[in-house]
Amino acid sequence: AGYAAIMLRSVILAAARSQKVERLVETAPVSRDVVKRFVAGSGTGEALDATRQLADAGLCITLDNLGEDTLTADQANATKQAYLELLAALGQAGLTAPKEGGGGVTVATAEVSLKLSALGQAFDEQLAEKNAREICEAAAALGTTVTLDMEDHTTTDSTLDILSRLRRDHPGTGAVLQAYLRRTEGDCRELATAGSRVRLCKGAYKEPEHVAYQAPLEVDKSYVRCMNILMAGEGYPMLATHDPRLIAIAQDRARWFDRSPDEFEFQMLYGIRPEEQTRLARAGHTVRVYVPYGTEWYGYLMRRLAERPANLAFFGRALISK
Ligand code: FDA
Incomplete structure (x- = not known):
């Protein structure tokens, strides 16, 4: 079963790179319903509505304007503008103010997550950095933060370099580390410093x-080793997982390392285990929901399908019932 799951995941992730499959999926009549479950809408207004609802339920939010693999400076600029517009709207709605506590870092109700590839990283790293910096400045002016999503391994060094330069002026800028990479324990050690937000x-x-690592068990074991480093360190760990075993281990480590609920947070994706999100928040944890919105949902949706055969079955059922 483990092998079949690995195969299925790689077939779906290969489809995620295929333009033929992309056209097929995007034009399927069912796509809207399926997309709705994982994506909060296409524009700033809908993203704001979803953010308000989550905030009212006691959750924090990080918003992602969907899009990746940008190929022109104009596209990158449009993505940057979308973020600036979103931040302004969040600020006006009073959703960006930092919360009390925060264990030495800024913990705002709503922040944003960026993909550097959407800001031009693949063809002009300096442009991507300049765009990201403008977004960080706008976020800081409103009291909130930015987290740089992590993409495939060919971009890890570039993303961490840009992060360290952005952090000189905006120390609250968050990093993302991926437990499946063999290098990540080392990166956790580097980044587990005071004031450092690490997802x-x-x-x-x-x-x-x-x-x-390819085997799910190896990835999980790496996750626990990385979590131990972050929870033992001086930074602000943001534990992004829906995995009940890892969540239980995180709660155990928080007790062991004497971290109060404002000294780390859980993060989950919009539409995935929503009842668990509110349960953890009611139990006193900080829980941040990653809310993607926008029209370019294809790559994001395919990665969610690859993670979980049940999501695929949901997609299949929706296709058949149309
Ligand atoms: P996994 O998918 O292995 O699931 C483990 C268990 O969780 C399942 O066995 C089940 O018990 C439970 N579960 C999962 N989905 C469920 C569902 N729909 N219903 C019920 N139970 C379910 N990746 C990346 O490469 N770069 C990035 O920047 C980010 N950013 C990011 C932000 C946030 C907030 C999250 C939550 C995730 C990311 N990711 C990411 C994606 C991440 O790398 C990973 O692919 C997904 O989170 C899925 O992994 P899980 O840890 O949830 O475990």
């Missing part, structure tokens, strides 16, 4: 054996 996730891309 730890399993990792969502198809990666070769020489850089990434």
Whole structure:
């Protein structure tokens, strides 16, 4: 079963890179319903509505304007503008103010997550950095933060370099580390310093054996080793997972390292285990929901399908019932 799951994941992740499959899925009549479950809408207004609802339920939010693999400076600029517009709207709605506590870092109700590839990283790293910096400045002016999503392993060094330069002026800028990469324990050690926000996730891309653990158990064990480093360190761990075993281990480590609920947070994706999100928040934890919105949902949706055969079955059922 483990092998079949690994195969299925790599077939779906390969489809995620295929333009033919992309056209097929995007034009399927069912796509809207399926997309709705994982994506909060296409524009700033809908993203704001979803954010308000989550905030009212006691959750924190990080918003992602969907899009990746940008190929032109104009596209990158449009993505940057979308973020600036979103931040202004969040600020006006009073959703960006930092909360009390925060264990030495800024913990705002709503912040944003960026993909550097959407800001031009693939063809002009300096442009991507300049765009990201403008977004960080706008976020800081409103009292909130930015987290740089992590993409495939060919971009890790570039993303961490840009992060360290952004952090000189905006120390609250968050990093994402992926437990499936063999290098990540080392990166956790580097980044587990005071004031450093680090999101730890399993990792969502198809990666070769020489850089990434392939077996789910190996990835989980790496996640626990990385979590131990972050929870023992001086930074602010953001534990991004829906995995009940890892969540239980995180709660155990918080007790062990004497971290109060404002000294780390859980993060989950919009539409995935929503009842668990509110349960943890009611139990006193900080829980941040990653809310993607926008029209370019294809790559994001395919990664969610690759993670979980049940999501695929949901997609299949929706297709058949149309
Ligand atoms: P996994 O998918 O292995 O699931 C483990 C268990 O969780 C399942 O066995 C089940 O018990 C439970 N579960 C999962 N989905 C469920 C569902 N729909 N219903 C019920 N139970 C379910 N990746 C990346 O490469 N770069 C990034 O920047 C980010 N950013 C990011 C932010 C946030 C907030 C999250 C939550 C995730 C990411 N990711 C990411 C994605 C991440 O790498 C990973 O692919 C997914 O989170 C899925 O991994 P899980 O840890 O949830 O475990």
